[in-house]
Amino acid sequence: MDALVLGIGNEIKRDDVIGLEIVEALEARLDRPGVAFETMNSGRLLLIDELSGHDRVCIVDSIVTEDGEPGDWYAFDPQAVEPDRESGGLATHNVGLGTLTTLGEAMGESMPAITIYAIEVADPFEYGEGMTDPVREAVPALIDEIGDEIERELAADEGQNAVGRS
DSSP: OOEEEEEEOOTTBGGGGHHHHHHHHHHHHTOOTTEEEEEESOOGGGHHHHHTTOSEEEEEEEEOOSSOOTTOEEEEOGGGGOOOGGGTSSOTTSOOHHHHHHHHHHTTOOOOEEEEEEEEOSOSSSOBSSOOHHHHHHHHHHHHHHHHHHHHHHHHHHHHHHHHHO
């Protein structure tokens, strides 16, 4: 199996760095064959090239919701986080991953199964170095919890691939 764990964020926007830092920490923890680790601070349409050709992609990124607390995390299917009309609809800066997958397939690319691990942050938009205290304090638990979940997901995929080859 060919998998990618991809951290998305911006190292100069306070809490938005969380996806980059978690994936860098997970690279040492999840050292296994067939799993690549990358970080990037741009995204959307450029993601088609990054995603294409993998069997599984786990994306780690920040999120802000109405009811979440910094350090909470959620696992989403890309279709669950498509932009709606209230967010401005479809534009290159807010193309949802479900739409991206459809575009990639239409372009003849082999698109993977994707899970988004979204981490609730306090301030992803303020420019500055260093995460806010509540997010920084949550990092060790996030590495453990998201790492455990990604390991389960990869093991399940490997089990399905083994059954398919029998």
